[in-house]
Amino acid sequence: MQSFNPPVRTLMGPGPSDIHPRVLSALARPTIGHLDPEFIRMMDETKELLKYAFQTTNELTMPVSAPGSAGMETCFVNLVEPGDKVIVCINGVFGNRMKENIERFGGEAIVVADDWGTAVTPEKVEAACQANPDAKIVAFVHAETSTGACSDVAAICQIAQKHDCLTIVDAVTSLGGIELKVDEWGVDAIYSGTQKCLSCVPGLSPISFNEKALEKVKNRSSKVPSWFLDLNLVLGYWGGGAKRAYHHTAPVNALYGLHESLLMLKEEGIENAWKRHADMHQQLKTGLEKMGIKFVVDEASRLPQLNSVWIPQGVDDAKIRSTLLNEYNLEIGAGLGDFAGKVWRIGLMGDTARKEKVLFCLAALNEVLPN
Amino acid sequence: MQSFNPPVRTLMGPGPSDIHPRVLSALARPTIGHLDPEFIRMMDETKELLKYAFQTTNELTMPVSAPGSAGMETCFVNLVEPGDKVIVCINGVFGNRMKENIERFGGEAIVVADDWGTAVTPEKVEAACQANPDAKIVAFVHAETSTGACSDVAAICQIAQKHDCLTIVDAVTSLGGIELKVDEWGVDAIYSGTQKCLSCVPGLSPISFNEKALEKVKNRSSKVPSWFLDLNLVLGYWGGGAKRAYHHTAPVNALYGLHESLLMLKEEGIENAWKRHADMHQQLKTGLEKMGIKFVVDEASRLPQLNSVWIPQGVDDAKIRSTLLNEYNLEIGAGLGDFAGKVWRIGLMGDTARKEKVLFCLAALNEVLPN
Structure with a gap:
């Protein structure tokens, strides 16, 4: 047995989020x-x-x-x-x-x-x-x-x-x-x-x-x-x-x-942190909608930091998530309970709510999803 | 407010012990x-x-x-x-x-x-x-x-x-x-x-x-x-x-x-770790007894890793411990419950059970205790 050296992931699931x-x-x-x-x-x-x-x-x-x-x-x-x-x-x-x-x-x-x-x-x-x-x-x-x-x-x-x-x-x-x-x-x-x-x-x-x-x-x-x-x-x-x-x-x-x-x-200011989460959500939303991916929650009560989206029809949930994890070191969240196998949960929490991570996630999804 | 930069202490109390x-x-x-x-x-x-x-x-x-x-x-x-x-x-x-x-x-x-x-x-x-x-x-x-x-x-x-x-x-x-x-x-x-x-x-x-x-x-x-x-x-x-x-x-x-x-x-081997604790206890004991400090617990049921000793008569408990902490960055433990104010607890746990720490502790006590 050896010291554990974890892979470096981008954490865009429901938590833990990326740590600064x-x-x-x-x-x-x-x-x-x-x-x-x-x-x-x-x-x-x-x-x-x-x-x-x-x-x-x-x-x-x-x-x-x-x-x-x-x-x-x-x-x-x-x-x-x-x-x-x-x-x-x-x-x-x-x-x-x-x-x-x-x-x-x-x-x-x-x-x-x-x-x-x-x-x-x-x-x-x-x-x-x-x-x-x-x-x-x-x-x-x-x-x-x-x-x-x-x-x-x-x-x-x-x-x-x-x-x-x-x-x-x-x-x-x-x-x-x-x-x-x-x-x-x-x-x-x-x-x-x-x-x-x-x-x-x-x-x-x-x-x-x-x-x-x-x-x-x-x-x-x-x-x-x-x-x-x-x-x-x-x-x-x-x-x-x-x-x-x-x-x-x-x-x-x-x-x-x-x-x-x-x-x-x-240091950031809490209102600025709230705004950053909202802005990054907009960016993610625009990209996901371009791919035809639909949100689970109505816009009025949608959380910016936890984006539940319907898994596109015909897409293999586990395979996509493991491809993202293994080939992109990108973690997105599975559905839980009633939503298992039906939705993905893309987290934009804390230090994950950054432009470079949103764009990376969108690009990776674009590559792995069938057109 | 700023980032918290803790002082570097030697931890010889009842825990936490020093971390490798x-x-x-x-x-x-x-x-x-x-x-x-x-x-x-x-x-x-x-x-x-x-x-x-x-x-x-x-x-x-x-x-x-x-x-x-x-x-x-x-x-x-x-x-x-x-x-x-x-x-x-x-x-x-x-x-x-x-x-x-x-x-x-x-x-x-x-x-x-x-x-x-x-x-x-x-x-x-x-x-x-x-x-x-x-x-x-x-x-x-x-x-x-x-x-x-x-x-x-x-x-x-x-x-x-x-x-x-x-x-x-x-x-x-x-x-x-x-x-x-x-x-x-x-x-x-x-x-x-x-x-x-x-x-x-x-x-x-x-x-x-x-x-x-x-x-x-x-x-x-x-x-x-x-x-x-x-x-x-x-x-x-x-x-x-x-x-x-x-x-x-x-x-x-x-x-x-x-x-x-x-x-x-x-890697060390658990029997070796047990022996190291026992050996370091012997070293501490020899030094403490030279100073006339007495153990609370009979030798037969004495823990090597947690050394309870009677505070020498006329010695100001809190003053000695705070001098050790502030001037030597050395933490030893206070008495708890019935033993508060009456005993010190000197921990030799894990990475604290090392010769350099035992000798340092003895030397520091020698300096701060009245002769």
Whole structure:
């Protein structure tokens, strides 16, 4: 067995996205202790940078020491108590996963269903809230990674608020790629991942809870059924102040990477990052449409960073993707769940949303697709 | 705000330990997709290397995508069902944390208590098993990171087996540093961390389950109260075969680092690594005793890789540690829990167990301690 030297790929799937050399080299900096004052200073900066990315002033804004799935679980395991009724909007794989989370922690899931490839319908959420006045939480996905559909966070949060429900929002694929304003839109709890539009390596999950959500965590009638993800404990470590209580050993070098990628987002300016994703999407769209390739999602709710397109008729899905991977070192995403074998998902996330990569992808597709 | 450039420290605390440049540079290799065939090949190699480190043939041997605390939780959340009686041995912080895990998942903890700084007494475990014939699991820590005491895994597993109990063993600080033979000793489920004697960055938790433990997971009467850590789901991703079901996005670059550190362990030979830790401990011990510094743990159950020593009388704990950190870039560990302010924990783990580091540590202590 030998050292693993990965091939150099262009990552245009649903994540991980391409990593900037600045972030890769940050990962290799010397490890220091997780209670070292210098490390704590870096943690504090990371929290500040994450607040900027989420557009929030929430004190509880931090990266969970595990991938996005653990960020999802952090929200549900802390906020759902046994017997709680939770309205959950399902329009793809990740809405469904929210439902599984709710049920694992003893909640009752009230499903608001929308077709794959469409946004969550706010009117249906309103109806579900009216029909379930005892519901405590509304949970939904901002950017459905499985379909490429974008839902209206502000509208759904407003409905939830009116009905006195907390909101849990999945922003795994949206953070850093499209407009997302946690405070202005009234989001109560939100989670994301580092390997999408933040263009950092996978393995961390940024979350943010406002005071209302935190109050619920602090006033639970039962203990959180997780030790690792219990925010009452985690906050002793990640909370404010120089004195940190040991909870777990933070993934030191992964956090170096996140710090660097967030710093790059700050340097670019978040509005510029949003615009870059939108512009690159336009460029990709123009090229794909020239090839006769059609989008799954209507223009109005289409995500720029996750482009779901129908696989042209008569084309061998697996063969094309493996040709792209093996001969072009280009990864595009397969369809997931209901969309397996039917769609491709072309990601333009973070550092992948660059003109040279869009043009390369279009040229490669042109070569491998039958005319 | 600027890029974070950490100081270069010598890490002689309870972990993280010093990282070899080969491991650091592996972290910075280009990220590829977590479903890329090349990545899957690397995952398979990592599993093989971990089997070597654990001295096991268990098929279910893999790194959990989160720090050691999550490996602990993986064992307890999968194996403890509501109402299960679990015998838990407490002789330091981490035995106590096991108890908290048991209770979070609805188990009943039967405590076998031993003094801090001593090993778990097998006779007490035998008595607890006899007094609780309905107990299902015996859980204990191999190498107590909070005290530096080593317990007899083989003896305790034998007792558990006789009483038809599964065993859960915490090997966070032992894996790679001292003799550990999962199959020969009859361990059923075990977890570790990457940042101790494997000398990799923190953030992953190697685990291993034998068939008997896996059977219990597969035949639970209730669902695992975690989605992220449910081995029934995780195995669809990390299990055998080339076809992987998506579960979560693996921390790609962190796994590059683990692969490299395990490869280095294989190259050195695990018996040689154990001997190196023992030898370096002897060297440190000789030097410390010359200074009149006394060990907390009896020689018979003393861990070579985690040296708990009494802080000499009249010495200002915090001042000495911060002088070492600020003027020597040397981190040694503070006491934890009952031992806070009373002991130092000097780690000789993985790449820290080197002659140059031991001698440096002794020389620095000589300079900063009052004569």
